[in-house]
Amino acid sequence: MKRISAVxxxxxxxxxxxxxxxxxxxxPTTVSLSTELLTVLADVEGLGHRMTGVYIIRRATDGSGRxxxxxxxxxxxxxxxxxxxxxxxxxxxxxxxxELTKFNYPNFTLDKLPARRMTLMPGWDGLIVIxxxxxxxxxxxxxxxxxxxxxxxxxxxxxxxRVITELPNTAGSPNLExxxxx
Amino acid sequence: xxxxxxxxxxxxxxxxxxxxIALILLGIGAxxxxxxxxxxxxxxxxxxxxxxxxxxxxxxxxxxxxxPTPVPTAEAVPVAAPDPGNTxxxxxxxxxxPPERLIIPSINVDWPITLADVDHxxxxxxxxxxxxxxxxxxxxxxxxxxxxxxxxxxxxxxxRVQPGDDILVQTEAAMHRYRVQTIYETTPNDVLAMAPSxxxxxxxxxxxxDWIPERQTNERRLIVVAAYEGIVQEGGKG
Numbered sequence: 001m002k003r004i005s006a007v008x009x010x011x012x013x014x015x016x017x018x019x020x021x022x023x024x025x026x027x028p029t030t031v032s033l034s035t036e037l038l039t040v041l042a043d044v045e046g047l048g049h050r051m052t053g054v055y056i057i058r059r060a061t062d063g064s065g066r067x068x069x070x071x072x073x074x075x076x077x078x079x080x081x082x083x084x085x086x087x088x089x090x091x092x093x094x095x096x097x098x099e100l101t102k103f104n105y106p107n108f109t110l111d112k113l114p115a116r117r118m119t120l121m122p123g124w125d126g127l128i129v130i131x132x133x134x135x136x137x138x139x140x141x142x143x144x145x146x147x148x149x150x151x152x153x154x155x156x157x158x159x160x161x162r163v164i165t166e167l168p169n170t171a172g173s174p175n176l177e178x179x180x181x182x
Numbered sequence: 183x184x185x186x187x188x189x190x191x192x193x194x195x196x197x198x199x200x201x202x203i204a205l206i207l208l209g210i211g212a213x214x215x216x217x218x219x220x221x222x223x224x225x226x227x228x229x230x231x232x233x234x235x236x237x238x239x240x241x242x243x244x245x246x247x248x249x250p251t252p253v254p255t256a257e258a259v260p261v262a263a264p265d266p267g268n269t270x271x272x273x274x275x276x277x278x279x280p281p282e283r284l285i286i287p288s289i290n291v292d293w294p295i296t297l298a299d300v301d302h303x304x305x306x307x308x309x310x311x312x313x314x315x316x317x318x319x320x321x322x323x324x325x326x327x328x329x330x331x332x333x334x335x336x337x338x339x340x341x342r343v344q345p346g347d348d349i350l351v352q353t354e355a356a357m358h359r360y361r362v363q364t365i366y367e368t369t370p371n372d373v374l375a376m377a378p379s380x381x382x383x384x385x386x387x388x389x390x391x392d393w394i395p396e397r398q399t400n401e402r403r404l405i406v407v408a409a410y411e412g413i414v415q416e417g418g419k420g
Contacts, residue, residue: 037277037278037279039279041280041297043297043313052297052298052313056279070354072280072296073296074298074304077302078305079304079306151317162313164300164373164376166373167300167327168300169398170327170329170330170403171332171399171400172330172333
């Protein structure tokens, strides 16, 4: 009698375990591509232009290297918005190669870019040179999920700390009344 | 013979009881883990702890909890997605996303926002988000500035806002609400208005006062300070 009870208890518990694991497996999971956000604030001058804006970069965390990016800001004070896709490949010693694969901008194709691939070598210490313009990068840039800073700040190298002595001059000619958006 | 059978019977019984106890312990452990996961999910979806923001006058304002539910709507997705099953998923937590639109319903303001430098403001109908100031919804002073007149005027009627008015700041993933607390005028060299803060505030700056032709600016600045209230809605572009 005791033997039968013990077997029954064992079977019952085994069923409980199977049931509990089935419940755990049935919990909803997301099918969307999981990404890590990297926000890059850029304010750089070079080649006769000034670019001020934000790159919103979403990097796939599944190891595929896919990168979805969007730039929103100003080029010489004028509003610009561009988006696209890229791939990033990290080597074990810390090299990263970034390749642009999509560039969504009216009347512009990737072929018009001077270079679609860029490799950053280890030991760059926050200084990079792009198209001959030395840039300073503040923040840690690492592979996805490896602990990058959530925000990188890119400015011209050597610019140093900015000293602000006056609030922005937001005046306009007094004769021209601003018109509100309808 | 009979004694040996009894011995085997008891031996088997002990093994089975031992097995049963082990399975009981495993079952309890597994059930506990499942219960714990369910509890975490419930807490994540229905947060019970109220977050409070203490503003300058000691008043405590309840903050909206960041909605943990991802909102993978097509509008909220930053880039063109080749197929819906493979779209980037906005994070459930409050992300460091830049402000993209400034909306002040009380004075009918609705303008795009872009990153700007104190000396390089937008040359279009847009509001500048001063480089280095706080992100929407993040602790710190988010400084927004717009022209009062001229072809790029955006904050012409900022002087009409009242304490308590809503200031809405849209990002890619959410609409943040700030509430006007303080309005004052100051001199152009009073850069304290742009100083960092340990509170979550927004400071709007535009020109005011008399026009000084030789300096091509106004003699004063209008400052509107607003305290963060929380997220109005997820899916900033929806």
